[in-house]
Amino acid sequence: MDASELQPILQFLQQRVPFDSLNAGALSRCCHGLTIGYYSKASSFVPLDPANPQLYIVRSGAFEVRDRNGELLDRLGEGDYFGFPSLLSGEEASNRVAILEDGLVYHLPPVIFDFLRQESREFDRFFNRAFAKRLRHQGRFKAKELTTTSRVSTLMSKSPQTIDMKASVAQASRLMRTSRVSSVLVIDNNKLVGILTDRDLRNRVLAENHDGSLPVHQAMTTTPVSIESNSLVFEAMLLMSEHNIHHLPVVDNGVTTGVVTSTDILRGQSSQPLLLIGEIERQKDLQSLIQVSKQIPLLLQNLISADARAEEIGRVLTSVTDALTRRLIVLNQQILGEAPMAFCWLAFGSQGRQDQAACSDQDNGLLLAHEPDEAAEGYFDALSHAVCKGLDECGYIYCPGDIMAQNPKWRMSLDKWKQVFERWVNTPEPMALMHASIFFDMRSVYGPQTLFDGLQDAVLSNTKDNDIFLAGLTGNSLTSSPPLGFFRKFVLERDGSEVKGIDLKHKGNALITDIARVYALSAGIKEVNTAKRIRALMDQSIINRKDALNLADAHEFIAHMRLSNQGYQYTQSLPVTNYLMPQNLSSLVRHQLRDAFKVVHDGQVGLKLKMMRSY
Amino acid sequence: MENLRNLYLKTRLQFNALLSQDTVISGYHRALVTQISKPLSQLPLMAVDLEMTGLNSQFDQILSIGLIPIRNGLLQVSHSKHLLVSIDGSVGDSAVIHGIVDNQLTQAVSPKLAMAWFLEQTQGHVLVAHHAPLDLCFLKAEIQRCYGQTIQFVAIDTMAVEKRRLLMQIDVIKEGSLRLDACRQRYGLPVYAAHNAAIDALACGELLLAQIAAIAGNDELSLFDLLN
Numbered sequence: 001m002d003a004s005e006l007q008p009i010l011q012f013l014q015q016r017v018p019f020d021s022l023n024a025g026a027l028s029r030c031c032h033g034l035t036i037g038y039y040s041k042a043s044s045f046v047p048l049d050p051a052n053p054q055l056y057i058v059r060s061g062a063f064e065v066r067d068r069n070g071e072l073l074d075r076l077g078e079g080d081y082f083g084f085p086s087l088l089s090g091e092e093a094s095n096r097v098a099i100l101e102d103g104l105v106y107h108l109p110p111v112i113f114d115f116l117r118q119e120s121r122e123f124d125r126f127f128n129r130a131f132a133k134r135l136r137h138q139g140r141f142k143a144k145e146l147t148t149t150s151r152v153s154t155l156m157s158k159s160p161q162t163i164d165m166k167a168s169v170a171q172a173s174r175l176m177r178t179s180r181v182s183s184v185l186v187i188d189n190n191k192l193v194g195i196l197t198d199r200d201l202r203n204r205v206l207a208e209n210h211d212g213s214l215p216v217h218q219a220m221t222t223t224p225v226s227i228e229s230n231s232l233v234f235e236a237m238l239l240m241s242e243h244n245i246h247h248l249p250v251v252d253n254g255v256t257t258g259v260v261t262s263t264d265i266l267r268g269q270s271s272q273p274l275l276l277i278g279e280i281e282r283q284k285d286l287q288s289l290i291q292v293s294k295q296i297p298l299l300l301q302n303l304i305s306a307d308a309r310a311e312e313i314g315r316v317l318t319s320v321t322d323a324l325t326r327r328l329i330v331l332n333q334q335i336l337g338e339a340p341m342a343f344c345w346l347a348f349g350s351q352g353r354q355d356q357a358a359c360s361d362q363d364n365g366l367l368l369a370h371e372p373d374e375a376a377e378g379y380f381d382a383l384s385h386a387v388c389k390g391l392d393e394c395g396y397i398y399c400p401g402d403i404m405a406q407n408p409k410w411r412m413s414l415d416k417w418k419q420v421f422e423r424w425v426n427t428p429e430p431m432a433l434m435h436a437s438i439f440f441d442m443r444s445v446y447g448p449q450t451l452f453d454g455l456q457d458a459v460l461s462n463t464k465d466n467d468i469f470l471a472g473l474t475g476n477s478l479t480s481s482p483p484l485g486f487f488r489k490f491v492l493e494r495d496g497s498e499v500k501g502i503d504l505k506h507k508g509n510a511l512i513t514d515i516a517r518v519y520a521l522s523a524g525i526k527e528v529n530t531a532k533r534i535r536a537l538m539d540q541s542i543i544n545r546k547d548a549l550n551l552a553d554a555h556e557f558i559a560h561m562r563l564s565n566q567g568y569q570y571t572q573s574l575p576v577t578n579y580l581m582p583q584n585l586s587s588l589v590r591h592q593l594r595d596a597f598k599v600v601h602d603g604q605v606g607l608k609l610k611m612m613r614s615y
Numbered sequence: 616m617e618n619l620r621n622l623y624l625k626t627r628l629q630f631n632a633l634l635s636q637d638t639v640i641s642g643y644h645r646a647l648v649t650q651i652s653k654p655l656s657q658l659p660l661m662a663v664d665l666e667m668t669g670l671n672s673q674f675d676q677i678l679s680i681g682l683i684p685i686r687n688g689l690l691q692v693s694h695s696k697h698l699l700v701s702i703d704g705s706v707g708d709s710a711v712i713h714g715i716v717d718n719q720l721t722q723a724v725s726p727k728l729a730m731a732w733f734l735e736q737t738q739g740h741v742l743v744a745h746h747a748p749l750d751l752c753f754l755k756a757e758i759q760r761c762y763g764q765t766i767q768f769v770a771i772d773t774m775a776v777e778k779r780r781l782l783m784q785i786d787v788i789k790e791g792s793l794r795l796d797a798c799r800q801r802y803g804l805p806v807y808a809a810h811n812a813a814i815d816a817l818a819c820g821e822l823l824l825a826q827i828a829a830i831a832g833n834d835e836l837s838l839f840d841l842l843n
Binding site for chain 2: 006007008009011012031032033034035036037038039040042043059060061101102103104107
């Protein structure tokens, strides 16, 4: 019989991911290979025959997948699948499928399942991904060039020339000549202690009348600025231009793994963000800064259309904000004069986490080295008002909650800040917990690092293992949940009669950010970027590897959806929002998005179990 | 009681086999005898649907036959079959109902070949049909014409099963509520848009599985629980 005679089955499968990726021949073969079963609630469980694994496709009814301990893994309705783990792994099914509502189920035998996996990469990938319960959105969502070329690891020289600190500069020079490099890393007891460059030989040896016997450690640059190999090339460029250097040692977990030079970078990089930052640093007044900042939306568009990872976009945009903030501080200090004491410009919230996107508002504050007198108070008042106003005019609107350095409330000495944080941590009232979600994502964008470290160390020592505070924070973060209803249907936000869609930010990324923050504070982790926090939590085994990767993937995926949706809104001249209409999605993306929200949900459950045990 | 019905049916089939002059027909009856005492879950079933030019088995003709076997409680889509049968004259107005038009019948086989095929496919199977008497009537008449023999089928009528189930709950059955689609809806089965004999056979087979699940739950049914 020909395929048209099984039209209803064919049509059903055709509309399902990943069957929609199959060609007509494969789909027809698939239809004809099915058997159909009907399962009644009265029999409680679908009998899974270990000798005869199948792909089960739910045609009607409702089912639940539970693991051997009875833990709910998944809830299935029309168009969902089960049974594939045994097909893929060849292992006996350990999960049980409970029947919630009588239902019709199509069974696909292994021979045809394997045939379809060979026939369509998308089909294969779908089930592998589902199997791993992971959202590694390769393929469609893989960032193009930017990811592969923009890591330091792709550009750096991987076996850096090293020399012992007691060697002579002559030895170092000969090493540099024979290996044709312009720098050597100086090592003491396997640890990086300095870097010696051509320029050092010229300026610190020859120009100072030393001879070749001078020990390397007297000519080198000590404790050089370094970078991690998985950092963005762009970040390396920033560091180099900030410190006016051409060589960056690459250090991973305390081990020197390479060197990256400005020439390495020039060779392989077109760098629009850097050009923009360079331009920012060249501007001499506010008016021209405002002009330059008009390019920021365009930069975002370019990054979105280049399919950059959302995490990278966040970091790039935040770097631009940081540069703008720094430039405004410098320009205003040229007018107001030197500051009366050391201070740090603190960035909170999304700027703190380096995940800014379009239309960010300001969240900032000022950390002063000590209690200001009246004159100092006046100086910082003028400075912070000028900088906040500048940021506003550059497109970073004033914070609606007034969390800004120009508000005297958020301009404090180190001791005062410590007290404020201590109060929040020890009396976790609703207001304190609300503040916590903004203030605990804190980074210094200007000022001495040691001053900032003093505050951060104090804060973390307060939060670490502080059960009551962490439970409060957890409870606060659980007041909102991902937009998934029964049977994993999307729950849309409504505003009066108008359907606004799925709130990707507040029901997605913000929840993951919350989860990562609670864990990070509980473990005293200094990172504030969500992806980095999750990585650190995984490295310290606070979250298991699988969950951590899931969470990081879900974060990236939802953020990516939000950005590409905003890109779409922008090109359509629609208001740019965080709301996504699910009907605009392909069924594959819909499926992935549901999985991502499921991960968020699981993450919340996990957090609750860990942090609220005694409540 | 059940053993008695079983015995009675077996005897009749055996008697029919004895009377059959034709080896195909007697073989058909004998094959059924060995099957019908098996528990329902192990009994080979075959869902059947016919398309006809009209409703009168004396004048109207079979246009197509759809079959799908049920083994171990599972519908075997890979063994689903569809056969077009050639007719005398034109399909006429009936095309409106079944959608088969004259020129499609060029691939059709003669009624004689069709019946030979049908007997071969369904030998040893209990038939399943929605409103079975109608389909069986056409098949019997055609086989009578082709073989000159009377055949006895064993068939489950999903409409009769449904009627019994409905009458346990309500007094009066509303018109139309025993149609295949209406019955399927009651079990939450999907709506199948395009209809032909193959799809209707499939739809009928699915309905039977749903009915069995609803009647028996976990218990094992026998064939006689479903026969009138």
